[in-house]
Structures are given as structure tokens and as C-alpha cells.
């Protein structure tokens with residue numbers, strides 16, 4: 001072992017293979033072009049190739065893959081939503097996630113922790129009961145628990161939150177998990193690439209060519225590419241892409257921030273969320289506490305982070321865990337969250353033929369990466385929306401058929 | 414702490430203000446089609462740029478307009494609704 005390591009080190013040639021080809025010159029045309037090399041775009045490319053045999057596909061990423069919200073989120077995966085359509089959709093995603101390390105042959109550090117949404121008031125308890133009943137009805141493991149069970153799962157927590165907002169109970173969701181987010185992007189990229197999909201980094205889409213209501217191609221920083229099908233999977237950049245095709249949506253961009261503490265010995269097994277205190281926290285496999293809060297309060301197209309955020313967040317964290325008062329915050333960052341009025345995504349067809357939208361992922365889209373890739377691939381391949389995403393269509397707004405997920409999505413991710 | 418200029422109370426810390434969304438003209442509900450009305454309710458020109466927005470100074474209960482660049486977060490001007498300074502009115506009609 002030691003000898004082999006030494007030989008490898010001195011060999012001067014490190015044979016670690018690339019995850020995907022270093023594509024530089026796009027072809028003149030593709031069957032489909034995907035804008036955005038985040039988890040969603042790469043998963044859609046993977047399932048287009050795997051489920052539908054469509055491999056003449058280019059993924060265009062203006063930066064590096066996973067550099068958008070995919071690499072900025074707090075990686076909570078769960079399916080305890082509020083509407084039956086939402087619960088079914090996210091449940092399908094959790095199931096795909098559970099087998100994904102094996103399928104993509106990459107360790108996603110998928111770690112099943114259990115997920116507590118803490119309730120500090122009677123009205124919050126009511127929402128928890130509502131969610132538990134909807135979840136059970138659809139076959140998802142969620143139940144309302146009392147303070148004794150919370151104390152058992154997390155004895156370190158001050159259940160009175162420093163006397164300020166005593167915890168009354170929680171929604172406990174057994175399948176709640178965390179994962180390594182960048183590995184999801186890299187795994188899908190490698191899988192898609194191995195089936196023939198071409199991934200271009202540092203390649204920006206600058207315009208979309210439409211004639212008679214049908215997509216003809218895209219203008220990029222590496223020249224014009226013709227294609228009849230374009231999937232926009234750009235999360236916080238969705239309004240800019242939609243402007244290229246003159247499409248209005250209800251999406252508004254707000255920054256969403258997160259931070260991590262210095263690493264500690266493992267002590268927090270579960271994922272904890274408190275809507276009232278605007279915090280959620282889990283401990284990563286590296287020992288850092290990964291923490292986030294609610295959205296920044298106004299529209300802003302930027303990934304700057306603020307001191308206000310850490311100050312507000314940590315004061316609530318210390319209310320829950322007074323012993324953390326000496327622990328340091330080591331990193332903080334922000335992503336641009338594409339927020340919809342009903343806290344459900346916008347997926348599927350648009351009034352423009354050949355222009356497909358996978359957006360409105362706000363603060364909650366990491367968990368949906370596998371299922372959104374699968375259902376969007378289906379939608380592109382058949383030019384017909386997948387059954388699971390019917391409630392998420394763009395036209396629901398003008399039909400006044402919103403999919404109210406706010407009670408389950410706002411802080412909880 | 415970021416500051417914002419309330420047209421009534423002057424420069425105050427941002428934490429005293431609440432964002433009220435983009436300011437848009439309401440179509441006439443009597444004459445607009447269902448689609449026009451739905452567009453007004455839901456659809457936004459949400460790409461970054463200089464926007465006219467509603468802001469609320471919460472301690473004094475003042476609603477006013479801010480013109481703000483949503484890409485750089487620079488506030489160009491603030492004024493009470495209908496009282497845009499002359500140079501801004503010109504910019505808008507240009």
C-alpha cells in the first residue's frame with residue numbers, strides 16, 4: 001500500500017480520469033440545448049440520454065458546473081410538503097436520491113438523518129398536523145411528535161429557546177436527508193457525458209432565436225447553435241433568459257444566504273428547522289454546522305452576503321443552543337433564489353414552441369434535482385408535460401390554479 | 414447598515430423599511446380582458462435593471478416610490494407617488 005502510494009506520487013502522471021470531456025467547439029446543431037449546468041440541467045441531460053436515447057444534446061454553462069445554486073444550498077432533501085401533488089413529486093425525488101449514489105457510481109454522502117420542523121405556537125402545530133395528514137394519505141412517513149421525542153433526538157437543544165419561544169411540538173419526517181450537492185452535479189455530468197452529451201463550461205447563452213413562435217437556435221459566446229428545443233434550467237437567472245424570448249413569469253429574485261460554523265465532533269444527528277425563528281441547521285459529514293435562514297427581504301440580482309444575516313441567524317441559533325455561543329462562523333455565502341407566489345416550481349411547456357422552462361426553484365429545488373431532470377427529459381422528448389408536473393405549469397397563474405406550498409416551503413427548504 | 418431616504422422623514426436605516434414590490438399601472442378592471450387582468454396580478458418584468466418600486470417606511474406609515482437598480486442595489490431617487498422629480502419624469506418619457 002505504502003509502496004504503491006509512493007510509486008504513484010513519484011510517477012509524475014496522475015491517472016485520475018476527467019469526469020467529462022473538455023468540450024470547446026460546439027457542433028452546428030443539436031437535437032436539444034440545455035441552458036445551465038446546475039444539477040437540474042445536467043440531470044435533464046442525463047435522463048434525455050438514458051431514458052429516451054436522445055444523446056445529441058449540448059449543456060451550456062456560463063461558469064463552471066454546479067457553481068450556481070446547486071453548489072450553494074444547504075442540501076436538505078425531504079418530501080413533507082403540503083399539497084398532495086407536491087408531496088407525490090418530492091417523494092419521487094427522494095426515492096431517486098436513495099438509489100442515486102449507486103446509479104451514478106459516485107458517493108453522494110447521502111445521509112438519512114430525520115427532519116424536525118419545530119412548532120412554537122398553536123397555529124404552527126395546526127399546520128404540522130395538516131402536513132402530517134396529507135403526507136400519510138400519500139404514503140409519506142411524517143407524524144406530529146411531542147417535546148419528549150424532540151428532547152430524545154436532540155438533548156442538546158434548549159426547548160424553551162432561552163425562554164423566548166418555547167417549542168410545543170414538531171412535524172417529524174423520517175426520510176429527511178442531506179447530501180453532497182456538488183457531487184450530484186458531477187455525477188450527472190459524468191453519466192450524461194459517457195452517453196454522448198456534450199458539456200460546455202464558460203459558455204454563455206446570449207440570445208435565443210425564434211421564428212414564427214418556434215425556437216430555431218441559440219446565440220452563445222462560442223457562436224450560433226441551431227436547435228429546435230431549448231431547456232432553460234438557470235434558477236436565479238431565469239428572468240434574464242425569459243427576457244430573451246419576451247416571456248413574463250411571476251418569478252422574483254431574492255438572495256438567500258447560508259453559512260457554516262467551524263467543524264466540531266458529531267453531536268447533531270437530525271435536521272432541525274424552525275419557521276418562527278427563521279433558522280434551519282444540520283451537521284455535515286465534515287462536522288460543520290450548516291445553517292440558513294429566510295430570504296433577504298427585497299428583490300436583488302446578486303450573490304453578495306451580509307453581516308445582518310449572520311447576526312440575525314446566530315442570535316436565534318444561540319437561543320436554541322446556548323452552548324454554541326463561542327463557536328465561530330467560518331464561511332458565508334448567498335445564492336439567487338427564483339421565488340414564485342405559491343412556492344411551487346414552474347415546469348414544462350411555454351407559449352413558445354420548443355422553449356421549455358424548469359424554474360421557480362427558489363429555496364427548495366436541490367431535493368428536486370433527480371425528479372425534475374427525469375420529468376423535464378420526458379417533457380422534451382415527448383413534447384408533452386409529464387403527469388407529475390401538471391400542477392407546476394406556467395399557465396396555472398392565468399388560470400388562477402395556484403399550488404399553495406407556502407406553509408411547507410418558506411423557511412424549511 | 415444600509416440607508417434609504419424616506420421622502421418625508423429623511424435618511425433612515427434600511428431596517429425601518431419594507432419592500433412593496435414593483436410599481437405598475439393597474440389596468441381598468443371594467444374593461445380589461447381576463448388575461449390582461451391575470452397578467453397584471455401575476456406577471457412581472459423581473460429581469461434586473463432600474464425599477465420603480467413601492468417602499469414603506471414602517472415607523473411613520475409612509476408609502477413612497479424608489480427608483481432602484483436591482484442589479485447593483487443603488488437607489489437613484491425616492492419620492493412620494495405622483496411627485497416624481499422633473500428629471501425622472503423626463504427619463505421615463507424618453
Ligand SMILES: Cc1cc2nc3c(=O)[nH]c(=O)nc-3n(C[C@H](O)[C@H](O)[C@H](O)COP(=O)(O)OP(=O)(O)OC[C@H]3O[C@@H](n4cnc5c(N)ncnc54)[C@H](O)[C@@H]3O)c2cc1C
Pocket residue numbers: 035036037038039040041060061062063064065066067068069070071072073074075076077203204205206233234235236237256257258292334335336337361362363364365366367368413
Ligand atoms: C443558500 C441556499 C440554500 C438552499 N437550501 C436548499 C435546501 O436545503 N434544499 C433544497 O432542496 N434546496 C435548497 N436551495 C435551493 C436550490 O439550491 C436550488 O433550487 C437548486 O440548486 C437549483 O438548481 P438548478 O440546477 O436549477 O440551478 P443552478 O444550480 O443555479 O444552475 C443554473 C446554472 O445556469 C447557469 N446560467 C445562468 N445563465 C446562463 C446563461 N445565460 N448561459 C449559460 N449558463 C447560464 C448558471 O451559471 C448556473 O450554473 C437553496 C438555495 C440557496 C441559495
